[in-house]
Amino acid sequence: MIVSVLSPKGGCGKSTATLTLASVFAKNEDLSIAIVDADPRQSIARVWLGKRNEENLGDAPFKVISDPSDSTILDTLESAGDDHDLVFVDLEGVAGLMASYAASASDLCIVPMRPSALDGDAAGAALKMIRDAGRAARRTVPARILVTQTDAAIVTTSHKELLAELDGAGVERLQTELMRRAPFERVMAEGRTLFELQDSQSVKSAISNTARLGKELAEILEAQ
Amino acid sequence: MAGTFLNLSDDDQEEPQVPKIGAGLKRKKKSSRPRADAEAVAAAGRANGFNRSTDTAQPSSAPRRGRPPLNEDMTYWRIYVSSDLRNQLNELRDKEGRRLNDVLADMLVAYQNGKVT
Numbered sequence: 001m002i003v004s005v006l007s008p009k010g011g012c013g014k015s016t017a018t019l020t021l022a023s024v025f026a027k028n029e030d031l032s033i034a035i036v037d038a039d040p041r042q043s044i045a046r047v048w049l050g051k052r053n054e055e056n057l058g059d060a061p062f063k064v065i066s067d068p069s070d071s072t073i074l075d076t077l078e079s080a081g082d083d084h085d086l087v088f089v090d091l092e093g094v095a096g097l098m099a100s101y102a103a104s105a106s107d108l109c110i111v112p113m114r115p116s117a118l119d120g121d122a123a124g125a126a127l128k129m130i131r132d133a134g135r136a137a138r139r140t141v142p143a144r145i146l147v148t149q150t151d152a153a154i155v156t157t158s159h160k161e162l163l164a165e166l167d168g169a170g171v172e173r174l175q176t177e178l179m180r181r182a183p184f185e186r187v188m189a190e191g192r193t194l195f196e197l198q199d200s201q202s203v204k205s206a207i208s209n210t211a212r213l214g215k216e217l218a219e220i221l222e223a224q
Numbered sequence: 225m226a227g228t229f230l231n232l233s234d235d236d237q238e239e240p241q242v243p244k245i246g247a248g249l250k251r252k253k254k255s256s257r258p259r260a261d262a263e264a265v266a267a268a269g270r271a272n273g274f275n276r277s278t279d280t281a282q283p284s285s286a287p288r289r290g291r292p293p294l295n296e297d298m299t300y301w302r303i304y305v306s307s308d309l310r311n312q313l314n315e316l317r318d319k320e321g322r323r324l325n326d327v328l329a330d331m332l333v334a335y336q337n338g339k340v341t
Contacts, residue, residue, distance in 0.1 A: 001249060008274070028244040040278060070278045074262060085249050096276040100269025104260040125272060132268035137260030214245045222248035 001221050002077055002087045004102040005110045006130075009122035010093030013112045013148035015043040016184045018090040020206075023193035024214035025086055026061035033062035034084040036076060038102060039092040040068040043188070051191025061193060070097050077105040086221075095125065103133040107224060109143040110174070110217075115150060115159035127171065144220070145173035146213075149180040152205070176213040181206045298325065 003021075005014045018035055026033045037045035045066035052060060063084065067076040080087045089102045103109050111126045113119035127143055134141035145166060150159055166173050178184070183197055183206035190197065194210060197203045269275065305313070316322050 001252065025246050028246055030244070030250055031246050068278055074259065078259065085252075086246060094276050095272075095274040096278065097266050097269050097274060098278060100265050100272075100274050101262065104265040104268075125274075129269055129272035129274050132272055133260075133265050136264035136268040139257065211245070218246040218249065221246070222252070 001107040004089040004106040006091040008095040032084040104137040147177040
């Protein structure tokens, strides 16, 4: 199955969500997991894996496939979908054709957004594009909003308003939010998975958060 | 209303539990859906403003002006020049399609060649 993580807005947590979800699913050794890094900046294939190699951390618990090209992405996704049980696609935070191609080939699209008006606008555009890309592919591509970088202690007014607006408009969202936690930033900076970070209470909290998100995602995918 | 604004649950104190999630995915048959028509998908993307391409920009004989084509290997650099020089550079760009980048590249090559000889 293919899950694309996309939004035309940068900095909303696409690569973090992709890496942490792939890591938590890879804890199940029975599953073959891959990430297709379709972001021309190659945040995962170049930066994260590069850091990992520098630190001699060994093989990642999932395969990382690099393809930042419009002309080959459909072939790459088809092949990755054939070879793995679950494929996450990390896309650039721009309004690119690549996102349309990835959406058309996906079993589910996750649209991360922070609780802000600008992210909301970008997420709305992404949802419309996913709907139309699905129509062009003659099928329905399900999509879920993932609210990211929320505060673990305080639910802000804009956060509350966002959830009310999403729910009022009937926009489907993942009930688990990806909270703002230092370990999520360290994952990218250190080239490690959450499970490889030095054990601490904040790492435990981040793992717990991601595990809940992964479980919810698994239930959605398994129900398809 | 207690707990509406403040999340006072003890979630953060829980031990992380990472069950083997996704076991059902292994049992799922891989769907063999037909490949989507790439042109139709691209058109759907463009209709929603998702139009940025990763394809390499093709050289064009038309005068180049404004921002460089996307994906051209360039970076943003702000410089100050006299307005007269700017007018001359703009004229060169409009007449011959040579941008400031091209002029600077020529200057650098000329400087380096002059240094060697």
